Amino acid sequence: MAQETFLDPTELDIEAHRAQVLEQLRALARTDRPGLGYDPAHGGGGDVGGSLTSFEMLGFGDLSLMVKAGVQWGLFGGAVQLLGTERHHREYLRRITSGELLGCFAMTEHGHGSDVQHLRTTATFTDGGFVIDTPDESAVKEYIGNAARDGELAVVFAQLITGGESRGVHAFLVPIRVGGEPAPGVTITDCGRKAGLNGVDNGRLAFDGVRVGRAALLNRFADVAEDGTYSSPIESDNRRFFTMLGTLIRGRISVAGSAVNATKRALAVAVRYGERRRQFFTPDGDEVVLLDYRAHQRKLLPAIAKTYALHFAQERLVSTVHDLGTEPAEHDQRELESRAAGIKAVATWHATRTIQTAREACGGAGYLAENLLPALKADTDVFTTFEGDNTVLLQLVAKGLLTGYRDYFADLSTLATVRFAAEQLVETLLERTSARKVLDRLAGAADDEVLFDREWHLRLFEDREEHVLDGVARRLRKAAESGDAFAAFNDAQDHVLRTGRVHVDRLVLEAFAAAVDRCEDSAAAALLGRLCDLYALSDIEADRAWFLEHGRLTSGRAKAVTAAVNTLCAELRPYARVLVDGFAVPEQFLRAPMLES
The missing domain is CATH 1.20.140.10 (Butyryl-CoA Dehydrogenase, subunit A, domain 3)
Structure with a gap:
């Protein structure tokens, strides 16, 4: 940090601040720090303590950079690492670490912040894949970092429905931008000016019949077979939910x-x-x-x-x-x-x-x-x-x-x-x-x-x-x-x-x-x-x-x-x-x- 010109953005407007933070994020990506906590098999450092300490050090500077880095490599990348399996690690982790693939962590909804267990976004299994839907306004994903401007892929937390039965909240990889524009069926709005952290592009996400493949499910703790059969090594839905959240601390x-x-x-x-x-x-x-x-x-x-x-x-x-x-x-x-x-x-x-x-x-x-x-x-x-x-x-x-x-x-x-x-x-x-x-x-x-x-x-x-x-x-x-x-x-x-x-x-x-x-x-x-x-x-x-x-x-x-x-x-x-x-x-x-x- 001492070698970079990570100075405070006291005179910048929102767009200039966001651009500066993204540039600084790219500078961080050129170091070995973002991947410290990831598996060495996928370009990481295998150093969880070093990764956490590096994020903390960003707290000395512009906190918008700390938050955007935390979204990219801690929440988004961390969810792929800790909730996904080898197929997800192989396909995504190196691109996440390098900053080639920018992502979001879409958990919070307009009507549900702390009560994650009762999120209303749905992921319904049909015809070999999942359809992601926002059923009403209270289910709109709210305050999602990286969504308003830069994110391409989101880890979306939704109620998994298969065979007409809800199996609780699970995480899915959902494209939100293609070629810089909102993906089909995805509505993106900007949360606008906040009291602080205006270098972070917080946005709202809504989904209307967005189809993703079966592999989009981050399936470390549960999976859905080609015929829609649900399986999990953890029998209790409640226990599975809290185990999943516990990995993201x-x-x-x-x-x-x-x-x-x-x-x-x-x-x-x-x-x-x-x-x-x-x-x-x-x-x-x-x-x-x-x-x-x-x-x-x-x-x-x-x-x-x-x-x-x-x-x-x-x-x-x-x-x-x-x-x-x-x-x-x-x-x-x-x-x-x-x-x-x-x-x-x-x-x-x-x-x-x-x-x-x-x-x-x-x-x-x-x-x-x-x-x-x-x-x-x-x-x-x-x-x-x-x-x-x-x-x-x-x-x-x-x-x-x-x-x-x-x-x-x-x-x-x-x-x-x-x-x-x-x-x-x-x-x-x-x-x-x-x-x-x-x-x-x-x-x-x-x-x-x-x-x-x-x-x-x-x-x-x-x-x-x-x-x-x-x-x-x-x-x-x-x-x-x-x-x-x-x-x-x-x-x-x-x-x-x-x-x-x-x-x-x-x-x-x-x-x-x-x-x-x-x-x-x-x-x-x-x-x-x-x-x-x-x-x-x-x-x-x-x-x-x-x-x-x-x-x-x-x-x-x-x-x-x-x-x-x-x-x-x-x-x-x-x-x-x-x-x-x-x-x-x-x-x-x-x-x-x-x-x-």
Whole structure:
């Protein structure tokens, strides 16, 4: 990236921006990066971790390029690789990698975004092939990247119908352009200007009797014979559907990593500005640097701490995906899906909040497009709702914790979740750990001994998770006695979301603590250790109400937590620039006029 002129498109109109992003996509295609995650037999690198990291790195620059690359090589190419079989790999993967064949990932519909299982587009088997149809307006494929301008082939998710029977959602390869024009039966419209990411040509797709061959079905998990007979190695339609979707989590992981990197960029800009901008005078007549104000430190330093925490959590997630390979055991796959969903939700929410904070920290200068932050705000805003709406993703995390990924709850349905909670003894949901014992032992210790104790942080997060999980299970169990599973779950939805959130918070803290422990440089480890303390104590401070309500903190210790956060902000202030320089954002992406004047 540092060798290319991938500069920010602050003065470009939509068409020029799209053209620039396509040109940059072609430049990426000339490297070995796009194919890193593909099978070496088809020109790939067989390096899943390297592929994910490469996508994340694009988060430092124009996020339209990251998204378009993610659509081309992550979603479109990834679906061909992970849902297709050898015949698809042989025919398409090299052309996808080189950028010769540009494609789309057509899942979302106008009426169905998160509820993928009930998509309405149909693929009906007849006369040896499939006919793709959009039955009504709610089935129009919506917000499809690469569709409005550049895409030629789309992976279309549709209800497979054969022999008069629907077999659920499957993926099909459908041409959408021939010779640069819409293919027969395909209607393409442009979504137009968006709040951000205008270098991505999002479009709408509708199909009217579009015929494709039998080989168009991506048939790793199911196939249709010449006579229309349906077969699958996975008997349950629900199980097959969730297995199919589970293979596609790399896009979600890439979004999380890109969001973290965009956040790093915003913080690097804000800290550099905070170290040079001066406002108001001391009694001695010296004009004060912004970052010397405690309020300014409070804005930026806890955000830096959380960004480091999420970096290490993301690093651990990518390593796990890489190590598990393309065919992980079912339990590992379920756990991976849950962790990817949770980190994506927390990382993208953190990005939207932190980039806004960085903008405010730069005052009016931060509102000028030339100073980078407005585009970061606009481009990352949609991250909270694409590749999975964050609210839905946290529910997925919580449901996984409640059901323990029991085989017969693979569909994660509301009824199954409530029934499980009703039938089981709550105490069997989660084996009690030693967390409470540790907290009880430390309860009477002096604040100075406890507040910077890493074990206390870890056990407090662990205990909070256990308590919240037990609480929601008891609540669902009691509510289920009414016999209305939907009402029971809906009534407890706030509790369910908190369950997912505190679980992810615990995972993130553990990842940060593990990173500190493995750091071999003593000075770096000491600095990271204080930053880890700040992350933990900031989280505890933000959730003081819960800790006080549930007797985990006394009022005196809660006040001491706030004082400790202030102390850490003062202690870390001299290292603010070191910490953001540690993000290693390429200098070309930090060229803002407000940092040069």
